[in-house]
Amino acid sequence: MFDVVIVGGGAAGFFAAIHIAEARPQLKIAILERGKQVLTKVKVSGGGRCNVTHAEFNPADLASNYPRGEKELLGPFHTYATGDTIGFFEKRGISLKIEEDGRMFPTTDSSQTIIDCFTSEADRLGIHIVRICTVTGFKNVFSDQGDLWEISTAKKAYRSKKLLLTTGSNPKIWGLLNGLGHTIVPPVPSLFTFNIQDERIKNIPGISSHTEVTVLDKIKSRRNNGRVGHSEILSSEGPLLITHWGMSGPAILKLSAWGARILESYKYQFKIKVNWVPDYHPDGLLELFMKVKQVEKKTVLRTKVVDVPKRLWANLVCAAGIDDSLTWPEVSKNQLQDLTAQLTESLFFVNGKSTFKEEFVTAGGVDLKEVNFKTFESKVLPNVYFAGEILNIDAITGGFNFQNAWTGGFLAAQGIVNSFDRT
Template sequence: MQERSRKKVIIIGGGAAGFFCAANLDEEKFEVLILEQNSDVLQKVKISGGGRCNVSHACFDPQELVGFYPRGNKELRSVFSRFQPGDMMEWLQNKNVELKIEEDNRIFPMSNSSSSIINCFINEIQNKKFEVKTQQSVQKIIFENEQFLIKTKTNEFKADFLVFTSGSAPKSLKILEELNFKIIPPVPSLFTFNIKDEALKDLMGTSFLNAEVSIPALKMEESGPMLITHWGLSGPAILKISAWKALELAKLKYQFEICVNFLGIDEETAENVFKNFKENNPKKAIGTSKIFEITTRFWHRVLWLSKINLDKNISQISKVEVQNLIQNLCGRTMKVTGKSTYKDEFVTAGGVYLKEINFKTMESKKHKNFYLAGEVLNIDAVTGGFNFQACWSEAWIIAESLNQKF
């Protein structure tokens, strides 16, 4: 096919969705230009998973997969039925990127480096002779003569098809609002809780394998690994609850109470475990007793909170002391006074109203030949590679839809 007969596609946003869409477009049918406002492309891919890039999650049933998305689960069902984590794994492996599934089902490149994914995408774009322009901050999009005119601070570009994958930055959403898209105001999703509590003080790095966290005011509970940080609490249990209740917690201005069960077992079970240990080890000092799966430092802190002397013989612990101990382990109430951005993921709830998108093609219902994918949509997920998978699947559908047009 001759160069001049190719249609022009402009992709606004050089992130995960933008690059993956371009990587799947037919270079014989399309001339493609990616516009990125920053000096670097694929920035989130680079830092994801602590620099290892959590590509996706080993969940291969679309019905089960959508359960990890607080917003967009209904719409993504059809999307994942066409392109799901197994398809993404196959796509990368066909490009000679070896992958591994870790114990928690997160998928990473075998190299443990995000550069494996970044280099794969960039090579694919270069092989197709597609163009990437950085430091191109889009200011305005105009429809004229059945084409799109894209104005940046320094240039103007024309396109037959426009793919909008620029994330949920306020500037991007403002451009879409000017095009009459309905926007759900974005609020942070995955975030950690700022807490000042004696149970956590100076215990940064202490982790719990299966904690339970509840927000009584919102009747919400989550469980999973949890971590004490220098500012409060983090880890999957916290991040999941922050995602599912992102909108409600924003309304509370991130001031609320949580109840934490560090052990992940109910109080009655914990009390029985304590009694059994006491019966079998009556002469042991409480401070050196390894009764529960927690660190010695945290055990000593809980004993201090419960006003129990470390040297006290376990047989001498009173009923009231046991009750205080179990309460601090299985039901400690703490005051959350704010949030912190989770370092590996910056995700927002909010974006383009989903009823304005045709999820068979990811095309806008309002504007012909205008496609959207990624965080610009009101779709988000819990941590674990799910947000990237939504980007890959949506971007793949856009590319498929465009490839089939000619």
């Protein structure tokens, strides 16, 4: 018999358990983890460094990084956000550092630092951790101790006054919740890279450039003045990384997150438009080229007049039909128009997706309308709470998904503690 059973030994589960145990040391708390190891996602996050959070301290700006959950997280972020996360770890002797892109990591550059913090705190606070414990069901039962939740596992059943579910994207747990009356938004992948086979990027993996990338609606394409046009449905700006299989980097990952459901409906086959020089308007860029044509005597290939990587410039010059030996005085206006188009509106066909490193993120989960975001308690099932990606909440890359886990874990813990105070 426990006061609180937490299903899921990940970031949100441990964070909540620690806060409950610190606030009410007398409560008996258990974490049930289906695997041999706990905190496995923490282990691989950020390439093994653990991207703990993001240096965004304004609640509204922080919430804007969540394609699903932005509105619901605004209130919680006013209660517990990035600064509180930093304080939690600093209190336990762990300093975090801010990198240039805003991501925050432990100064040790090791996810083991975070894992050791959580497991040592759990030991210190007497939190019971049960590994290799797959939950097969849970139900509300009546006893002489009042309403309880009975959690069935392959080996035994546990009873608890409060149940906190932090199981992430677990279809079996979602199925159990659906059977008990919760609405589950069907899951689709989020945070993925684009598979693209194209001569313009074929031999230049590892190159990164600041871009604007737009997803084009392939269904609504139309003919306009003799040219094929497209409806632009999603757009993002940021670094784009050319890879062996296509494109990645923040600009692509943002699109995959915000467009998770749309791109799934396209079966991950669609066109994108890449502007490699988002600071330029096409007309302004062509005007610049025409001025360079009047004064520059070298070849177009050797004279990179905009801020893009050299090898990318060379590939785009080639794609515009400009020969390696052609000088600026020799190049035609039509060729410069083609080069302008290659730089400002390169079209690429995406044929499939790849997982972004080890950061498996899913859009979907418990319908947010069925959760009280002051306490993260279920509106459908009494004394059941949620935190983390079990909910239909997900974020772009950069530490935001962990911040959702910390905030949800803290508020669920606070809700559980306050509920005991009322009884």
